[in-house]
Amino acid sequence: MILLLQYTLIFASVLVLVALGGCFSEHSGVINIGLEGIMVMGALGGALMMKFLPDSTPAFLMILLVVLAAILLGMIYSLLLAVAAINFKADQTLVGTAMNLLGTAAATVFVKAMNTAESVDNVSSTIQYINAKKAFLVNIVGFEFNWFMLMALIALVVSYVVLYKTRFGLRLMACGEHPQAADSVGINVYKMRYAGVLISGLLGGLGGIVYITAGVSEWKFENGVAGFGFLALAVMIFGQWKPTRIALAALLFGFFRALGNVYTGFAFLKAMNLPSSVYNMLPYIISLIVLAFTSKKSRAPKAEGIPYDKGQR
Amino acid sequence: MKEQKRSLLRNNAVQSLMASLLCILIGLLVGYVVLLLINPAGASEAIVTIVKNFMTYSRRNAQLKYLGSTLVKTAPLLMCSLSVLFAYKVGLFNIGAAGQYVVGAGASLYCALAWNMPWYVCLLAAIVAGAALGAVSGLLKAYCNVNEVISCIMLNWISLYMVNTLLTQVKEETSPYTLTLSSTNPGALLPALPSFCMSWFNNNQYVTIAIPLSVLVAVAIWVLLEKTKLGYELKATGCNKFAAKYCGMRENKNLILTMAIAGALAGMGAAMLFLTGFEQWQCTQSSVPGMGFNGIAAAFLGGLNPLGSILSSYFIQHITNGGAYVDKTMYSAQISDFISALIIYLCGFVLFFKFALNNWLNRWDEKKAAKAAESEEKGGKAE
Numbered sequence: 001m002i003l004l005l006q007y008t009l010i011f012a013s014v015l016v017l018v019a020l021g022g023c024f025s026e027h028s029g030v031i032n033i034g035l036e037g038i039m040v041m042g043a044l045g046g047a048l049m050m051k052f053l054p055d056s057t058p059a060f061l062m063i064l065l066v067v068l069a070a071i072l073l074g075m076i077y078s079l080l081l082a083v084a085a086i087n088f089k090a091d092q093t094l095v096g097t098a099m100n101l102l103g104t105a106a107a108t109v110f111v112k113a114m115n116t117a118e119s120v121d122n123v124s125s126t127i128q129y130i131n132a133k134k135a136f137l138v139n140i141v142g143f144e145f146n147w148f149m150l151m152a153l154i155a156l157v158v159s160y161v162v163l164y165k166t167r168f169g170l171r172l173m174a175c176g177e178h179p180q181a182a183d184s185v186g187i188n189v190y191k192m193r194y195a196g197v198l199i200s201g202l203l204g205g206l207g208g209i210v211y212i213t214a215g216v217s218e219w220k221f222e223n224g225v226a227g228f229g230f231l232a233l234a235v236m237i238f239g240q241w242k243p244t245r246i247a248l249a250a251l252l253f254g255f256f257r258a259l260g261n262v263y264t265g266f267a268f269l270k271a272m273n274l275p276s277s278v279y280n281m282l283p284y285i286i287s288l289i290v291l292a293f294t295s296k297k298s299r300a301p302k303a304e305g306i307p308y309d310k311g312q313r
Numbered sequence: 314m315k316e317q318k319r320s321l322l323r324n325n326a327v328q329s330l331m332a333s334l335l336c337i338l339i340g341l342l343v344g345y346v347v348l349l350l351i352n353p354a355g356a357s358e359a360i361v362t363i364v365k366n367f368m369t370y371s372r373r374n375a376q377l378k379y380l381g382s383t384l385v386k387t388a389p390l391l392m393c394s395l396s397v398l399f400a401y402k403v404g405l406f407n408i409g410a411a412g413q414y415v416v417g418a419g420a421s422l423y424c425a426l427a428w429n430m431p432w433y434v435c436l437l438a439a440i441v442a443g444a445a446l447g448a449v450s451g452l453l454k455a456y457c458n459v460n461e462v463i464s465c466i467m468l469n470w471i472s473l474y475m476v477n478t479l480l481t482q483v484k485e486e487t488s489p490y491t492l493t494l495s496s497t498n499p500g501a502l503l504p505a506l507p508s509f510c511m512s513w514f515n516n517n518q519y520v521t522i523a524i525p526l527s528v529l530v531a532v533a534i535w536v537l538l539e540k541t542k543l544g545y546e547l548k549a550t551g552c553n554k555f556a557a558k559y560c561g562m563r564e565n566k567n568l569i570l571t572m573a574i575a576g577a578l579a580g581m582g583a584a585m586l587f588l589t590g591f592e593q594w595q596c597t598q599s600s601v602p603g604m605g606f607n608g609i610a611a612a613f614l615g616g617l618n619p620l621g622s623i624l625s626s627y628f629i630q631h632i633t634n635g636g637a638y639v640d641k642t643m644y645s646a647q648i649s650d651f652i653s654a655l656i657i658y659l660c661g662f663v664l665f666f667k668f669a670l671n672n673w674l675n676r677w678d679e680k681k682a683a684k685a686a687e688s689e690e691k692g693g694k695a696e
Binding site: 084088223224 | 458
């Protein structure tokens with residue numbers, strides 16, 4: 001039971017972080033389908049940092065550096081979307097999809113090259129970080145508390161405050177609703193959209209490193225992040241682009257995802273004798289059903305996906 | 314002479330071709346730089362290997378045989394790219410081609426291995442399965458307003474796990490792969506090409522009617538989109554759902570139909586690969602096969618034209634196959650995936666490229682006109 005709670009919380013943290021990233025980007029008016037690729041890049045940054053830092057690094061420093069690496073790589077990678085979508089008015093869905101494919105391919109090529117450089121026989125795309133991962137965990141009577149859970153909570157609170165209580169956040173949202181109007185009162189729409197996409201890169205990258213450290217201590221980069229970025233997008237839509245609702249949605253989805261990891265621990269679930277693939281499918285099925293019922297009255301930012309053209313009226 | 318050249322540059326098809334070639338060139342260039350960064354020693358050789366693909370074999374027979382193998386995988390890729398393209402023409406982004414491909418593979422293999430059906434039934438089953446999955450996304454989009462990209466991705470994963478479970482019933486006992494068609498049910502193998510054609514590919518047994526069939530489908534899709542009432546209606550719905558409704562078109566029906574056709578295409582593509590016996594399905598697969606995603610690359614690289622995508626599908630498959638030949642002690646085969654992903658990304662800039670080119674041409678024309686006017690004026694004064 002505690003295990004289920006623990007997994008639910010950690011997966012919910014991933015979803016909250018990434019969904020909030022998508023939320024910032026979409027409120028600024030840019031659809032970020034590329035979150036999946038951003039997560040892979042963040043994961044790669046964090047995993048490399050964990051691999052190369054000596055095990056004796058103090059826990060605090062370890063956490064700080066790993067998080068910084070993940071965030072940095074995620075933000076740099078998100079620039080690909082920002083440049084294409086904001087400056088070159090590219091189709092945002094297309095660019096996002098390309099980023100997802102590119103992220104996985106680039107990470108695989110890089111990790112494989114690194115592994116083969118170390119030893120010629122090693123052609124896997126796996127990075128291990130068994131010892132380094134311990135820095136993130138604090139054992140509280142059987143419950144493995146992960147510092148990332150706290151980070152997700154902080155990110156949630158900060159996002160709420162930034163979006164609704166600061167000048168920056170309100171301006172950002174204006175750019176996603178009616179960029180022409182925002183421009184007419186002196187807001188630089190391009191800058192705001194850059195900010196939105198970069199913040200989504202930051203949160204997406206962080207979400208990536210959280211995801212690959214949740215429950216496992218090595219990661220095969222060939223698999224990318226297995227559709228988790230899209231699950232986060234579903235969470236965001238279900239959460240109606242509002243941070244508090246996103247948090248609730250993330251808990252629900254996190255629960256179903258966690259069930260796949262720990263269902264063997266429950267006698268009655270085990271007795272039903274369902275194949276494990278049913279549990280693997282569960283989060284996706286639930287999200288489809290939930291989306292089918294909630295999308296009808298969806299309140300997406302009005303100008304999302306439309307490149308901003310100053311001359312347009 | 315110059316007049317002609319200018320009008321050629323303004324031609325939309327020429328611009329698309331230029332843009333695609335530019336994307337390929339930049340893609341390969343960046344790929345080369347990445348290879349250089351990984352290991353400068355073999356980079357040039359590796360990129361040449363990727364571009365050469367089957368030409369790396371020195372014997373002509375081997376070349377022909379592996380040309381055949383590349384074509385065998387081009388057929389499903391072409392179908393996937395048609396699927397993406399068809400939906401995109403109607404304003405939908407069918408990222409679910411991957412999932413529709415997966416259910417197509419599942420349906421055709423299950424019919425072939427569990428029920429011992431002949432090949433045409435298996436092919437039909439794949440088409441129906443793909444169409445059904447596509448229609449689900451269409452239904453969700455039409456009646457529940459669910460973004461097709463999200464629903465397609467969810468369905469991709471759901472169908473992967475379902476097909477894995479289904480095909481586990483017909484897998485080899487000792488391996489995670491499905492039974493081979495040639496040993497279990499040879500009747501399910503697609504018929505080979507007539508024998509004079511087979512000699513073109515050094516009698517590569519996997520070369521089947523799938524290859525000409527896929528080209529035929531490409532032509533059919535072009536006709537459907539450009540020359541029929543249905544194609545016009547579908548495109549109108551894609552441009553503006555409400556305007557289409559106002560004109561008396563049934564917009565929801567059109568949406569669902571589009572996704573069903575797109576799904577059918579991708580499902581058929583899967584049958585075209587798996588019913589040749591070229592590959593077996595791996596029942597422990599943990600990621601959705603890349604064929605559907607490469608279809609996106611091929612569709613956009615082909616300038617969103619069914620006939621263009623015949624060429625671009627071949628190119629994408631050519632470099633993907635070529636990636637398998639790079640020196641594995643230095644590089645990985647995924648460098649090809651990297652290059653095709655890069656090409657998709659660059660395709661995002663095509664619209665801007667055309668816009669900039671036209672702008673430049675306009676300015677050039679203006680300048681020339683101004684100059685001509687000036688010289689005329691001067692000429693007039695001199696007289």
